[in-house]
Structure formats: structure tokens, C-alpha cells
């Protein structure tokens with residue numbers, strides 16, 4: 001990305017092992033993230049030409065001298081946060097805040113260097129069928145993030161769950177809540193194709209209103225008390241307040257939309273009496289389980305990819321998502 005709205009596909013040197021714990025992957029597929037749009041739209045600054053992308057699946061090409069478990073030739077899924085998976089923070093399940101965390105960037109490419117390969121990457125059972133590649137790619141970020149949102153919101157049997165946001169993460173949060181056994185799942189969306197996918201993923205109700213009216217609708221559908229669990233998957237002031245106000249007293253809000261300019265009012269929060277947990281999702285915690293669900297074809301999260309482009313047309317992927325012509329663009333190197 002050279003500047004907002006200016007994505008180019010260029011030849012760059014192949015990545016190389018720089019630490020003995022690194023691995024190099026040849027990507028089978030990558031994609032454009034909703035969070036990449038913050039940069040495309042100029043909300044996040046671009047100070048120099050920056051390699052983009054942080055979602056990846058592919059085959060290990062080379063592993064550093066200290067990599068023990070990951071082997072060349074394996075098909076692997078990894079997260080956007082590299083983690084050692086051994087420190088106390090990782091052991092507690094918060095790998096995205098690992099004491100040795102490193103961001104994985106530049107995945108919209110043919111090849112990628114992944115730091116802390118043993119802690120970050122999870123291998124599939126053999127080389128997956130091509131039809132499973134979009135599902136596995138979804139696990140790399142959007143599904144893992146949605147799953148964390150649902151777990152943070154304490155979604156489960158007997159619960160009414162509301163989802164704020166109908167991007168790929170919001171839609172997959174519906175899927176996650178369904179898998180976790182939620183009784184009622186309210187998707188908040190005003191876009192018909194996305195409503196359809198939400199229903200397919202397990203939503204029981206659709207609310208098209210936003211703001212105070214949306215909150216009132218959710219609270220009414222949830223017995224007049226508010227939802228037990230709310231997943232926030234946008235990251236704006238409006239969406240965050242909508243999530244908090246939709247939750248019942250004692251309820252849980254899992255917020256996974258990357259926060260931009262969000263300020264929480266202390267007094268309102270005090271009297272809302274809800275649990276708040278969010279942040280960059282510890283996708284690594286959920287990857288083995290999610291890969292299993294995908295390999296057994298229990299879930300098909302790859303349905304969020306409604307645009308499939310060669311990597312050379314990456315800029316069109318950004319444009320289509322920015323203009324909401326596509327939910328999520330898959331890029332094939």
C-alpha cells in the first residue's frame with residue numbers, strides 16, 4: 001500500500017529465515033481483511049509503501065534450525081500474531097498478547113516469513129483438498145476472531161446472543177455462537193445478501209435498525225432484558241455503545257472490531273454492569289479445534305469469501321470490499 005486507495009502488486013525479494021525460530025511458507029491463499037480497509041480509507045496512516053495482509057495458509061518451504069514441530073512440506077494455518085505458545089500469557093490462552101509477540105505482516109504475497117513457527121503455526125492432517133482452502137484461510141483470522149468474540153461474550157446453551165456488524169467477522173460470529181450452542185442469535189444487518197448468509201450460519205432473528213432503535217429491538221427480542229451475550233465486530237463508537245446497551249445486566253460483551261476513536265463513558269459503564277472482554281483475538285488458542293471442525297466439514301466458514309481473485313488484482317479486492325460489493329476477497333498467489 002503506497003497511500004490510501006493505492007495498492008500495487010510488485011516484485012519483492014523472497015523472504016528469508018532471519019531467526020532460527022522462523023519458517024518460510026509458500027501461500028496457497030490469502031485475503032483482504034476488514035481491518036486493511038482502515039488503511040485503504042486513510043483512517044490509519046501510510047507513511048511508506050507497506051506490505052499488506054496478515055491472513056495466510058500454505059505449505060512450509062523452509063524451517064529455521066530451532067524449529068522442532070513444524071516441517072517443510074506441511075500445510076499450515078497461522079495467526080496474524082506470532083506467539084511462542086509457552087509463556088504464561090500464552091498458557092492462559094492469550095497468545096495474541098504473548099510476552100514475545102510479533103505481528104505477521106505482508107501475507108498478501110506468494111511467500112511469507114512467519115516468526116516463532118512452532119508456537120504460531122498449526123499443521124493440517126495432510127494436504128487439504130482445494131475446496132477446504134478458503135475454510136482454512138478463514139480460520140487464520142476472521143473465524144478465529146469471531147470465535148474469540150463469541151467465547152468472550154460467553155455465548156452458549158440457553159443464551160440469547162446479539163451480533164453487531166455484518167462483515168465477515170460478524171457473520172462468522174453467528175456461526176461461532178451456533179456451534180457454541182446459543183439458543184437465539186440476533187444478527188444486526190441491513191444488507192440482504194449478508195442477512196441471508198447470517199441465517200444460513202444459524203441466526204434466528206435479523207434486526208435492521210441501528211443505534212437506539214436497534215438496541216430497543218434487541219432488548220425486546222431478549223425478553224425485555226437485553227441479550228446475555230453481545231459480539232461487537234465493527235470498532236466504532238456507535239457500534240461499541242450499541243453492543244454495551246444491547247447487553248443485559250450481568251451479560252457479556254466480546255468486542256473484536258479493531259477500536260478506532262472509541263471512548264467509554266464511565267458512569268454509563270458503571271451502571272450497565274456488564275462484562276467487557278475484547279482485543280486482538282488469540283486465534284492460536286482456537287486453531288486446532290477450528291481446523292478439526294473444518295476437516296470434518298462440520299462448518300464451512302469459507303462462504304464469507306464471495307470474491308475470488310488472482311493476487312495480481314488485489315486492488316480490486318480492496319475496492320470491492322470498501323464499496324461493500326464483496327464481503328471478503330480471497331486472493332490466489
Ligand SMILES: [Zn+2]
Nearest residue numbers: 087090098099
Ligand atoms: Zn507467549
